[in-house]
Structure formats: structure tokens, C-alpha cells
Amino acid sequence: MFEHIDFDTLRAIGLTQGLVNRIFQLPAPPAGALIGRIIETQRDAFTLHDGLRERLARRLHHATQVTVGDWVVAQEDGHGDTWIAEVVEPLTQIARRANDGRRQPLASNVDTALLVMGLDADFNPRRMERYLAMVRACGVVPVVVLTKADIASDAKERAAEIYKRLPATVPVIPVNAHSNEARAAIAPWLHTGQTLVLLGSSGAGKSTLTNTLAGAGQATGGVRAGDGRGRHTTTARSLHLCEQGACIIDTPGLRTWRPDADAESLAATFEDVQGLAMHCQFRDCRHDGEPGCAVRGHIDADRLGNYKKLLRDAARAEMGPLQRQEMRRKWSALGKAGARRSREKRM
């Protein structure tokens, strides 16, 4: 049993009841085992925090997948080294599909994702929709944070475009990431026991926002407050404790981020499209100009296009290699038929 573990202390680094329940489902740990949270991933080691102090830990089994935000059972050996024996199955996990199709976890046990996008040249509503769909498919609440409201020239117009385009259920917060107002606006998501992850492209303002939310000059002996290393480019994902009590996971910029979700859960995140689609005349309406379509013309055309593209991508990812081969054969046959037809026309 884990009776010697101080759950109150662990609460300060994000332990919740749901996780406590999972911990007690694990097989009984050896004497002296400790519970901690991964706050940083390094090349071959992990920074583990036990609520009081941090230490370096390595994996006992090399195949164990460890991500920042994970809760783990670890053991100290006689030489002062700490070994990760087991990972508590995460309640939520944000992951992406790498180009080779492998699943790549980004952050575990996250409540809220701050989707950070600059109102400057970084501005891209389609990319934001993709982020939104993926985060919601992982069961994580999205909050859109539009940075550089203080310097971008079309800041007002661009923020208005996002408000209009996204479903009203998604909070959208334009900020200057350096300001105290940013912290006040995001305060409702920063309570003790909460874990947030910041996602967005490089240069969007994630590390700036992390520093602002973490607050300055806080030395509690807990998770490192803010970023002791000052200005830096984020290389590893790392977890910070903010003044209001929440844990914040900063991430490096995401260049490619393909959904790790099936078409059905992606579609569910476009609830505005789905809500209107119930009123289309045809049940299998593709919103492509069919008569009695309730979607086309009522949803931003670019948003609708993006919705369809995401579904296509997800369907392709779900296909097995045989299905994909079959699909390629079909397309190539169609291509040949098309070529034949145009030859015949010319004759």
C-alpha cells in the first residue's frame, strides 16, 4: 500500500482524486517506493518531483514510455539513483502522430490546453481549428489565447474573425503575454490541482506566457517557479508551478501536428457543423451543394473546408495498409479511365 505517501504534498504538484484512484489500483509497490510526477524530460533521463524536491530518474525498463506530466512509481537503489518502475495510466494525454505514424505523447494528465497563437504573422485560423479538434478529442478543455494583441496591426479584426468562426463554447482570450492582465484573464483555469499545457507554433509566446503565469520571485521549494534559466528556447517539455497553484507545461513549437483521433471524435469537436447537419434534407449530406443543406452557407466556408479535410486525414490514418493499397489502385484505375475518355474525346 501507499500509506507512507503524503497526498497533501502531492496535491501541490497536481495530484487529483482520479489519479489517487489509479495509484491504488496498481500492484502493491516494494517497500520504500515513492510516487512522483515527471516535470521534465531529458535525453535519457527524467526530472522527477515528489512534492518536496526534484531528482533525476531513469527508466527501469527501457520500453516504458514516460512523458512530462506523468505520475510514476519509482525506487531508489543503494547508490542514490532513482529508477522509474511504473507509470500510472494517465487520465488524459495529448499526443500527436509522427510522420512515420507512431504516436508521440506530448503531455499527460492535463485539464486545460492553452492554444497559443500570435495575432501577428503566426495567425492562422485553420491551424487553430486543427489544434482545437485534437485537444478536444483527447478529452482536454481548450482555451484559445491570442498573443501580441499589443503589437499586431490587425489585432482587433483578427480576434473578431476567431470569435466569429469558432463555436461560442470555446473561450477566446486576446492578450499581451507580458502583462498582468493576461494572468488575470487566464486566472479561472489556474487553481490548485489543475494542470495546463501550452501548445502553439514556435515564437507564438508560450514561454513568455509561462513566465507571466508562473509569476516572479516565488521560491516555495516546490516545482521550480517560472523559469530559473531566464529567457531561453524551449527544448524539453517542462512543468512549472504558477502562483495561483496550477501546474503549467510549456512545450517547444509544434511544426507538424497530425491528429491522433478517429474521424468520429474529430467530427464531434465541430459541434456547430454537426448541430446544423441534423437539419440537412439528406441524412448523408456532404454539404457540397445538395438541395436542403442546412450547413453550407451557414458555416464559414473555410471552416467547412477544414472540417472536411480533417475528416479525410483521419479516415486515411485509420486505413490499414491493405485498404490504402486498394484505394491507390482505385485512384490509378480512375486516372487511366479518365485518360482513356479524354483520348476518345479527342478522336
Ligand SMILES: Nc1nc2c(ncn2[C@@H]2O[C@H](COP(=O)(O)OP(=O)(O)O)[C@@H](O)[C@H]2O)c(=O)[nH]1
Ligand atoms: N509585444 C509582445 N511580444 C510578445 C508577446 N508574446 C510573445 N512575445 C515575444 O515574442 C517572442 C517569442 O516569444 P516566446 O515566448 O519565446 O515564444 P514561444 O516559442 O512560443 O515560447 C519573444 O520575443 C516575446 O517577447 C505579446 O503578447 N506581446
Ligand SMILES: [Mg+2]
Ligand atoms: Mg518557448
Ligand SMILES: [Zn+2]
Ligand atoms: Zn448539408
